[in-house]
Amino acid sequence: MHLYENSALIENSNVSITIKLKKIFCHILILVSFTSCFSQSKNNTGTIVLDVSVKSFGKTKVLPEEFYKTTTLNKEDITSAFYVTINNTLNVVAIPVNDKVFNYDYFYKNIYTADMNEKKVKLTVQQFIINDKKIYIAYEIAKWEK
Amino acid sequence: MIDSINSDKLSNLKNKRVYDENYDFIVNTDQAVMITNGNYHSLTFHVYRLVDNDLTENLVLSWYNGKYYPALYIYNFTAEEKQKVKNNVPFLLTKKIERKLLENFDVGTVARGVICTTTTTSITVECSQFKHGAYNFGKWPECEADVKPLQIVISSTDCNETWVNGGVFYIANPGIGGGGGGNPNYNPNMPPYNPGNGVPIALGHITRPFLSLATPEQTFYNQLSQDQKSVMNVRVLRTGILKVLQLNSYSPASQQLAKDVCDFYIETGNTSLANKILTLAKTDVESAQQIINYLSNEGNSEASQTFANTVLNFLSTHPGSNGNYILNNKTDFDSNQREVDNYQAGGYDNTTYSHYSAWPTVAPVIQPNNFVGWGAPGVARNCMDYAKAQIAEAGYQISSYLTSGQTFQIYTLQNGVNNVALSDGLDYLKYALSNGIPVIVGVDDAAGSPNIYTDNTTDHFIVIVGMGTNFLGNYLQFYDNADSQVSKGTSNLNLLYYNSSTGLITGTSQTDYAQGLTYTVTMIRKSKQL
Numbered sequence: 001m002h003l004y005e006n007s008a009l010i011e012n013s014n015v016s017i018t019i020k021l022k023k024i025f026c027h028i029l030i031l032v033s034f035t036s037c038f039s040q041s042k043n044n045t046g047t048i049v050l051d052v053s054v055k056s057f058g059k060t061k062v063l064p065e066e067f068y069k070t071t072t073l074n075k076e077d078i079t080s081a082f083y084v085t086i087n088n089t090l091n092v093v094a095i096p097v098n099d100k101v102f103n104y105d106y107f108y109k110n111i112y113t114a115d116m117n118e119k120k121v122k123l124t125v126q127q128f129i130i131n132d133k134k135i136y137i138a139y140e141i142a143k144w145e146k
Numbered sequence: 147m148i149d150s151i152n153s154d155k156l157s158n159l160k161n162k163r164v165y166d167e168n169y170d171f172i173v174n175t176d177q178a179v180m181i182t183n184g185n186y187h188s189l190t191f192h193v194y195r196l197v198d199n200d201l202t203e204n205l206v207l208s209w210y211n212g213k214y215y216p217a218l219y220i221y222n223f224t225a226e227e228k229q230k231v232k233n234n235v236p237f238l239l240t241k242k243i244e245r246k247l248l249e250n251f252d253v254g255t256v257a258r259g260v261i262c263t264t265t266t267t268s269i270t271v272e273c274s275q276f277k278h279g280a281y282n283f284g285k286w287p288e289c290e291a292d293v294k295p296l297q298i299v300i301s302s303t304d305c306n307e308t309w310v311n312g313g314v315f316y317i318a319n320p321g322i323g324g325g326g327g328g329n330p331n332y333n334p335n336m337p338p339y340n341p342g343n344g345v346p347i348a349l350g351h352i353t354r355p356f357l358s359l360a361t362p363e364q365t366f367y368n369q370l371s372q373d374q375k376s377v378m379n380v381r382v383l384r385t386g387i388l389k390v391l392q393l394n395s396y397s398p399a400s401q402q403l404a405k406d407v408c409d410f411y412i413e414t415g416n417t418s419l420a421n422k423i424l425t426l427a428k429t430d431v432e433s434a435q436q437i438i439n440y441l442s443n444e445g446n447s448e449a450s451q452t453f454a455n456t457v458l459n460f461l462s463t464h465p466g467s468n469g470n471y472i473l474n475n476k477t478d479f480d481s482n483q484r485e486v487d488n489y490q491a492g493g494y495d496n497t498t499y500s501h502y503s504a505w506p507t508v509a510p511v512i513q514p515n516n517f518v519g520w521g522a523p524g525v526a527r528n529c530m531d532y533a534k535a536q537i538a539e540a541g542y543q544i545s546s547y548l549t550s551g552q553t554f555q556i557y558t559l560q561n562g563v564n565n566v567a568l569s570d571g572l573d574y575l576k577y578a579l580s581n582g583i584p585v586i587v588g589v590d591d592a593a594g595s596p597n598i599y600t601d602n603t604t605d606h607f608i609v610i611v612g613m614g615t616n617f618l619g620n621y622l623q624f625y626d627n628a629d630s631q632v633s634k635g636t637s638n639l640n641l642l643y644y645n646s647s648t649g650l651i652t653g654t655s656q657t658d659y660a661q662g663l664t665y666t667v668t669m670i671r672k673s674k675q676l
Contacts, residue, residue, distance in 0.1 A: 058520040059529055059628035059659045062592045062605070076460075079527040080520065083658035092658060099527075108523055117631055 043070045045127040050136070051144065052084035052095075054119045057112070060096045066130050071137060073098060082123065082138055095125060098139045107141050120144040163361055164255045165388045169218070169248060170381060171195050172363050172388070173205050173256050179356050190356050191256065193218065196367045196378050196388070202228060204356050207253060216248040231357050271296040362396040363388060366404070374408040383411060386424030390431070399431050406438045414446050422458045433461065493674045496551050499573040505644075507614040508579040510623060512540050514636040520659075521630045530586075532627035533607045537584040542673040544586050554670040556651075558603045559590065563649035571670035572644070575610060575622065583673050585610045587624075589665040604668045608655070610642075620644045622651065622667075629657035642667060 060081040068075060081094045111121055124140035164173040171193045179190040193203040202221040207214040222242050223231065272279035273291035286295050367378065378384045387404045394400035407427075411420045427434035437454050444450030516539040518525065518532055525535045534544055545552040554571030557563050578585050588604035612623035621641040629635045634656045642653035642665060651667040654660065 055631075056520075056634060056658045057630040058657060059527075059606070061659060062594075081659075092661075094658070112521055112523075112630075114519060114522075115631060115633075117633075 043129050045129060045134075047124060047126050047139075050084075050086055050095075050123045050125055052082070052086050052093075052121060052123050053088070054116045054121060055083045055085060055092055057082055057116060061094060063096065064130075067128075067135065070128050070130050071126075071135075073100075073137070084123070093136075095123060095136045095138045098126075098137050101139045103140050110143060111141055163363065163392070165363075165385075165392055166251060166255065167385045167389075168250045170385065171203065171205075171218075172361065174361050175256055177356075189214075189256075190219075192356050194361070194364065196363055196384060197375075202231065202357060205248075205251075205256065207256065214253040216251040216253050218246045218248055220244040220246065228357060363391065366391060366396065366401055369401075370405065370408065373412050374405060377408040377411050380411070380417065382417060382421055383407070383424070386421055390424050390427045393428050394431055397431070399435065400427065403427050403431055403435050403438065406435070406442070410438055410441060410446060414451065416451060419451055419455055419458070422455065422462075426458060426461060430461075494545055494549055494552055495672050495674055497577075498551075498570070499577045501569065501573055502576045505613065505615055505620040506576055506580055508612045510611040510625075510636070511579060511582045511584050512536065512609075512611050512625065514632055516540075517625060517632045517636045518627055519630040519632060519635055520628055529607045529628055533586045533609050536609045536625055536627055537586060537673055538676060540582065540584050541676050542583055543676050545672040545674045547671070552672045555601060555668070556670060557590070557649075557666060557668050558601050560602065565649055568649050574672065575613065575670060578673060579610065579613055584625075585673055586671045587667050588669040588671070590668050591660065591663040591665050601668060606665070608640075608665070610670075616641075618643055620646075621653070624653075624655075626655040626657045626660065628655070628659040631657075634658065 058081060060078055063078065067073075077098060077100045078096045079099055081096045083092050083094050085092055111119070113119075121144055122142040123136075123138045124142070125136040125138050128135045128137065164175060165171075166173065172195070174192045174194065177192070181188045181190070187209045189207040189209075191205040191207075193205045195203075202223050204219040204221070206217045206219055208217065209215075220243070221231075222244070227242075273289045273295040274293035275289075275291035277291065278286050278289040278295040289295060367375065370378070378387070387407065390400050390404060403423075407420050407423055410423075411417065414420075423434050423437055426437070437457060441450050441454055518535045518539065520532060521527065522532070522535065525531050530544075537543065547553050554567045554574065555564060556568040556571050575585055577583075586607055587610055588601075589606050589608060590603045591605045606628065608624045608626050608628075610622050610624050614621060614623065621643050623638070624640050624642060626635050626640055637656035640653070640655050642651050644651050653665055654663070655665060
């Protein structure tokens, strides 16, 4: 696969989800909550927390119309994306940011620097299935916790 | 028992006319007739509709058990009878009255503001057979008429230093009719008489027909052309226009906008867009007028309507934004990236630079350590704003898109390369870079364009900082602010090559955003000093 090809749409996602045991219970609760909230959308498969390595934070690529229809997000709400690698793979994945809910205050205070290359963070994302492809949308960021 | 005469003070009206969208009528609260009877009182207001139904309509607020009960009294008067009402000439109302209870009427819109000085007059109403009246109180119990004689009190209410003559009265008895004359000056020595059946029946029904002077709404309506009046038959537009007029105190600007919206609707039939413009006008007549002017200048074309709709949607979610600004800087209004620019007028570079055939080599006029990466705090997250912040590092700002001579539109998907603009644009770039001036350019990098109402090609903005020649040809070096990483945004490989055969200027960027994309320069934007 081309390094950046179709980076907003993740095919054959075999991303492993790292969930700390001590937080399993909390995450289950969160997942249950979101499963309940979004159960009306069969394309919304819930939320997960990804441990990622940030390559850069930048302008989002042009996203297909199906993206907005499925997620019900407005184009104005998607300005930026995290370009990341997951689990030490080389494949750079673009994860658009939901500006409406993303914790930018925390991001700027604790994460953002002029050079974030290889910075490891936790991204809480919503997963959507669009045309049989998995799409992530970031709505929260947190420091990496070992 | 009818109480003695009272004097009342009611609160002053803040809004002289109240438009009710539910019932689509306007209550003229400039004047009101107040009728009191002990703890009971009613307020009668003239009600009218912009689209005249030829009926005389009154809103009657009837006070009972601590609450106003609203009802609409509809009088089917002839023109002669209307004149009698205006002149306070009494006449029989038999079969001329219809009453409708207004369950959904917000009484507070009228009653809360009522503060008027009132005087009251005691009057006596003859029975419908005209056999019992003020002249024979003692014989009232013997009356067999359908409508018994009554004694009521009418308060003349002045809310605007204009007295309503309460000396003539009517009894509105829906379905029965009735009424009759009376003596407004009659001030009897009250006999110990309770009208009995009369007053309870009259609760909520004591009123008189009332016509007021023409209001601003009517004056406005009368100014309209026949076509414009026909637009007022469209209820959603009528309600919107009336709200705009009221909220803007019938200012000349709001009346002009209302007429222009009518004209727009006449030409296009686009109810939705007309209604959106009116919604904006409720809070910002100026911006709404700018949009209607834009549509008119564009001949109300479908494209202009689509763009106006986009602008209105944007303004509705971004209050405080300026409609005129967006309309005048359309190329920077990017629905995907929210690129709304804020040009400063004036200081334009109007020089036409002489042709310079050589391709100079110019090192970056901005150092990489002054790179403004994506996400840099204090800058809106869109490429135009970051590009602007980037050239500001060198003391420059972008010039206006629409101002003549400030933009070189060198390429569009629809029309290809414009060789004249290309030649002029390259001359400008050579001049600018040689003089240490960075230049913002638009690029096409994907199918379609968020700027479909301008050049319908540009997808992204970058900053040209240098130029030179290598083994691949003549190039322009650029900073790409679409990335937070300095190394990617200012990479020496961020180059656009000029193909003198095709006239295209194309290249690639090292940013993550641009991976897999080819940039083609669409427009060259002049810079000017901050």
